[in-house]
Amino acid sequence: MLPGGSPRVVNLGLEIFAGELTRRGIRVAHVDWRPPAGGDARLVALLARLDAHRDAVERANAEALARLTDGLPVLVDCRPAREALELADRTVLHSGPPIDWGRMCAPMRAAVVGAVRYEGWAANDDAATALVAAGAVRLSPCHHHRAVGPMTGIITPSMPVFVVENRVFGTRAHATINEGLGKVLRFGASDSTVIARLRWMATEAGPLLGAGLRAGGGVDLRALMAQALRMGDEMHQRNVAASSLLARALMPGVAKAGGRHQAVARLAEFIAGNDQFFLNLAMAAGKAMADPAGGVPGSTLVTTMARNGTEFGIRVSALGERWLTAPVNTPDGLYFPGFGPADANPDMGDSAIVETVGLGGLAMAASPAVARFVGAGGMAAALAITEEMREITAGEHPHFRIPTLDERGSPVGIDVRRVVDTGILPLINTGIAGRTAGVGQVGAGVVRAPLGCFTAALEALAV
Amino acid sequence: MLPGGSPRVVNLGLEIFAGELTRRGIRVAHVDWRPPAGGDARLVALLARLDAHRDAVERANAEALARLTDGLPVLVDCRPAREALELADRTVLHSGPPIDWGRMCAPMRAAVVGAVRYEGWAANDDAATALVAAGAVRLSPCHHHRAVGPMTGIITPSMPVFVVENRVFGTRAHATINEGLGKVLRFGASDSTVIARLRWMATEAGPLLGAGLRAGGGVDLRALMAQALRMGDEMHQRNVAASSLLARALMPGVAKAGGRHQAVARLAEFIAGNDQFFLNLAMAAGKAMADPAGGVPGSTLVTTMARNGTEFGIRVSALGERWLTAPVNTPDGLYFPGFGPADANPDMGDSAIVETVGLGGLAMAASPAVARFVGAGGMAAALAITEEMREITAGEHPHFRIPTLDERGSPVGIDVRRVVDTGILPLINTGIAGRTAGVGQVGAGVVRAPLGCFTAALEALAV
Numbered sequence: 001m002l003p004g005g006s007p008r009v010v011n012l013g014l015e016i017f018a019g020e021l022t023r024r025g026i027r028v029a030h031v032d033w034r035p036p037a038g039g040d041a042r043l044v045a046l047l048a049r050l051d052a053h054r055d056a057v058e059r060a061n062a063e064a065l066a067r068l069t070d071g072l073p074v075l076v077d078c079r080p081a082r083e084a085l086e087l088a089d090r091t092v093l094h095s096g097p098p099i100d101w102g103r104m105c106a107p108m109r110a111a112v113v114g115a116v117r118y119e120g121w122a123a124n125d126d127a128a129t130a131l132v133a134a135g136a137v138r139l140s141p142c143h144h145h146r147a148v149g150p151m152t153g154i155i156t157p158s159m160p161v162f163v164v165e166n167r168v169f170g171t172r173a174h175a176t177i178n179e180g181l182g183k184v185l186r187f188g189a190s191d192s193t194v195i196a197r198l199r200w201m202a203t204e205a206g207p208l209l210g211a212g213l214r215a216g217g218g219v220d221l222r223a224l225m226a227q228a229l230r231m232g233d234e235m236h237q238r239n240v241a242a243s244s245l246l247a248r249a250l251m252p253g254v255a256k257a258g259g260r261h262q263a264v265a266r267l268a269e270f271i272a273g274n275d276q277f278f279l280n281l282a283m284a285a286g287k288a289m290a291d292p293a294g295g296v297p298g299s300t301l302v303t304t305m306a307r308n309g310t311e312f313g314i315r316v317s318a319l320g321e322r323w324l325t326a327p328v329n330t331p332d333g334l335y336f337p338g339f340g341p342a343d344a345n346p347d348m349g350d351s352a353i354v355e356t357v358g359l360g361g362l363a364m365a366a367s368p369a370v371a372r373f374v375g376a377g378g379m380a381a382a383l384a385i386t387e388e389m390r391e392i393t394a395g396e397h398p399h400f401r402i403p404t405l406d407e408r409g410s411p412v413g414i415d416v417r418r419v420v421d422t423g424i425l426p427l428i429n430t431g432i433a434g435r436t437a438g439v440g441q442v443g444a445g446v447v448r449a450p451l452g453c454f455t456a457a458l459e460a461l462a463v
Numbered sequence: 464m465l466p467g468g469s470p471r472v473v474n475l476g477l478e479i480f481a482g483e484l485t486r487r488g489i490r491v492a493h494v495d496w497r498p499p500a501g502g503d504a505r506l507v508a509l510l511a512r513l514d515a516h517r518d519a520v521e522r523a524n525a526e527a528l529a530r531l532t533d534g535l536p537v538l539v540d541c542r543p544a545r546e547a548l549e550l551a552d553r554t555v556l557h558s559g560p561p562i563d564w565g566r567m568c569a570p571m572r573a574a575v576v577g578a579v580r581y582e583g584w585a586a587n588d589d590a591a592t593a594l595v596a597a598g599a600v601r602l603s604p605c606h607h608h609r610a611v612g613p614m615t616g617i618i619t620p621s622m623p624v625f626v627v628e629n630r631v632f633g634t635r636a637h638a639t640i641n642e643g644l645g646k647v648l649r650f651g652a653s654d655s656t657v658i659a660r661l662r663w664m665a666t667e668a669g670p671l672l673g674a675g676l677r678a679g680g681g682v683d684l685r686a687l688m689a690q691a692l693r694m695g696d697e698m699h700q701r702n703v704a705a706s707s708l709l710a711r712a713l714m715p716g717v718a719k720a721g722g723r724h725q726a727v728a729r730l731a732e733f734i735a736g737n738d739q740f741f742l743n744l745a746m747a748a749g750k751a752m753a754d755p756a757g758g759v760p761g762s763t764l765v766t767t768m769a770r771n772g773t774e775f776g777i778r779v780s781a782l783g784e785r786w787l788t789a790p791v792n793t794p795d796g797l798y799f800p801g802f803g804p805a806d807a808n809p810d811m812g813d814s815a816i817v818e819t820v821g822l823g824g825l826a827m828a829a830s831p832a833v834a835r836f837v838g839a840g841g842m843a844a845a846l847a848i849t850e851e852m853r854e855i856t857a858g859e860h861p862h863f864r865i866p867t868l869d870e871r872g873s874p875v876g877i878d879v880r881r882v883v884d885t886g887i888l889p890l891i892n893t894g895i896a897g898r899t900a901g902v903g904q905v906g907a908g909v910v911r912a913p914l915g916c917f918t919a920a921l922e923a924l925a926v
Contacts, residue, residue, distance in 0.1 A: 230832055231694040231704050232866065241694050244707035248735045251714050255728035264727070265718035272711045368866040369693055378869035403695065403831040404867055406841035 333445015796908015
């Protein structure tokens with residue numbers, strides 16, 4: 001409906017004309033209109049080429065969307081990465097698309113060095129740096145090893161990882177145990193408290209979680225996530241509901257399995273103190289759900305979004321394992337006291353898998369508190385963001401439904417064509433890492449995926 | 464803003480005229496207007512009498528509202544009612560205002576009989592009934608003993624009760640451990656499974672919860688409830704967030720305290736299986752917060768709403784401990800398969816203390832899922848209900864804020880004057896008990912407090 005009841009002029013496109021008319025006392029309704037693909041003739045031609053076999057693309061996308069949304073992720077175990085991922089010795093996994101040591105950002109380099117020291121492959125940071133620089137440590141993206149990692153995303157063989165099984169499609173995905181806030185390896189810190197926590201995870205928490213999960217019979221993460229979405233979590237920036245639901249679901253099995261009750265108490269306390277405990281599981285569930293959507297010939301839907309602090313990479317169903325990358329943006333948002341935009345590292349982590357499956361920024365309408373927290377406004381802004389994301393997605397999630405939208409499904413299935421056509425870029429809710437190694441998290445905000453990934457994908461698709 | 468842009472006629476009051484004008488092609492804006500106090504001259508006179516010293520009433524209400532909303536309820540212990548409430552032998556507490564055995568509804572009588580058998584004061588139902596009918600068992604409202612109980616509200620000396628302390632005003636309030644769904648004493652069931660669960664609570668779960676709370680240092684329920692309200696709980700019909708947050712907060716202490724790990728596992732499993740586990744604690748917190756608001760001379764704010772299945776009773780600040788009662792309504796709502804309105808018992812339980820402190824029906828905007836569940840509609844209906852409740856309340860809760868309303872506080876402090884003036888009755892979210900003893904819960908819905916309580920209060924206040 002047009003505002004104002006009976007406008008005399010309808011203004012399309014640039015708002016400046018509307019402002020001018022209004023100043024002259026003429027009633028105006030402004031409609032936000034942009035030319036397709038920002039008026040770029042080359043992109044318009046590529047879109048037209050895809051449009052020539054539109055029906056085939058739509059059929060492929062329907063298939064990919066069904067695979068993306070029909071999965072049933074179940075948390076079944078927690079085991080060392082060495083076993084669960086068959087991770088070789090002297091291997092360090094990191095977030096995002098592939099990247100060489102030389103091009104890694106400072107926090108990621110610091111985290112790699114800390115991980116090498118944690119594994120005992122080097123005695124100190126200098127020795128660890130030399131070892132990595134010499135190529136004696138294999139660096140590889142989590143996504144290439146059925147895994148995902150937040151921020152720097154580091155996974156090494158002795159770290160315990162949660163095992164999430166997609167019961168419909170048979171895929172498995174993995175993620176480490178979330179370390180909590182403050183000094184943590186995922187933000188590039190690696191002092192003695194960080195290493196001590198990682199050792200406790202490997203020797204006590206991980207084995208206890210694994211035993212508890214095996215004793216308890218697994219946790220249906222799809223049902224838990226659907227429930228948490230009804231409780232104000234979008235499962236990227238906010239996981240307090242999912243973390244609480246998971247804690248409640250885990251404890252009976254953990255208590256059953258746990259002979260040493262002080263170990264149970266320590267684990268319960270750790271879980272109770274971390275509202276983002278579930279984030280890593282949302283990511284593993286996301287990957288377990290997204291992976292089956294890959295490799296559908298002709299499909300233009302995005303199956304991966306991931307960042308390594310230097311580049312943003314996407315993968316697209318029809319293009320299989322191929323990464324389409326572009327320089328990553330730096331998030332906008334709110335900063336912790338003492339920090340500002342100048343302290344921010346460019347965007348980092350595999351956590352955008354959450355947006356890939358229709359949560360996070362795409363489900364902002366479920367989380368007005370997150371919209372406020374990241375400085376995007378309140379309820380109206382939250383609704384507007386999810387509405388905007390509908391413009392670039394292929395459908396609505398049949399399981400992830402939003403109560404403030406009267407149970408309408410979250411937008412899901414980002415379509416490369418629609419992104420390029422509309423110029424609307426996927427919105428990602430994210431933590432902000434300090435750009436200096438060891439500083440840790442400095443804020444939280446939102447970031448847009450860079451257009452370059454999507455135009456590159458369009459070129460590859462329209463061949 | 465009037466609908467339709469430029470109406471020609473504004474219709475006040477009866478909608479039938481608006482309909483008639485519309486049929487004749489005349490543009491009409493209908494405004495829902497009712498005469499004060501439904502046009503009842505006697506009530507209008509009573510309101511006018513109070514209005515003569517309006518400033519004094521407003522000052523008294525500001526004081527009562529501050530006491531009602533400034534409390535800090537902390538869960539500190541779980542102990543037998545015998546100790547915590549100094550409950551004498553052969554005493555059975557029930558919900559709502561005082562009521563004789565002869566006037567109790569069937570589910571409440573059945574629950575009393577079951578409780579007598581559970582305590583071992585009689586060997587079977589006939590002997591228990593004879594004992595109660597002979598006056599050998601003292602029946603008394605929970606509210607007279609610093610306690611609240613859901614549905615029939617039964618508390619006997621050996622039952623463990625949670626202890627909630629209001630750290631600002633020094634009051635304490637108590638409630639039993641929620642029994643879960645299915646066959647439960649609070650709905651009048653008392654077969655061997657019900658009694659066995661009550662014994663487990665008294666011998667294992669209660670002592671373990673008490674030890675865990677003492678080991679853990681207590682749980683700040685105000686912060687937890689504020690958080691749960693942000694997670695879609697209105698804390699009457701829906702407590703899944705609060706129950707999960709509480710489970711997460713309790714387990715570290717319970718694990719620390721619990722030597723026998725199978726007992727910890729049993730308790731964890733029981734808590735994990737009951738989304739309404741927190742209801743009793745919301746009620747105890749509500750009473751701990753509401754009690755300090757009683758006894759403010761001149762204040763017309765409601766400090767208690769409670770039902771015994773026969774009568775609805777309120778207490779009002781200026782009137783202290785005095786109950787104002789009227790016959791209770793039967794809830795409207797949705798029924799479990801196989802049941803319908805004919806199976807419903809009139810409304811029952813002390814749980815309306817939750818609405819008294821600004822949650823439940825008054826906070827419907829926080830819980831669109833509840834609005835759907837009870838058949839009241841979706842998001843728009845949820846917002847409209849909370850908006851309506853603002854008409855009869857003195858303020859907004861400083862701690863209980865609603866994210867869908869951009870953190871605006873929940874309406875709180877039901878004012879007898881406004882209820883009578885507007886004819887808008889407090890809306891209560893509630894479970895529906897079967898009217899036949901032992902049937903248990905048959906549905907869930909909403910119910911309005913009866914006007915008679917409020918007109919009786921107005922008469923007492925305007926003397």
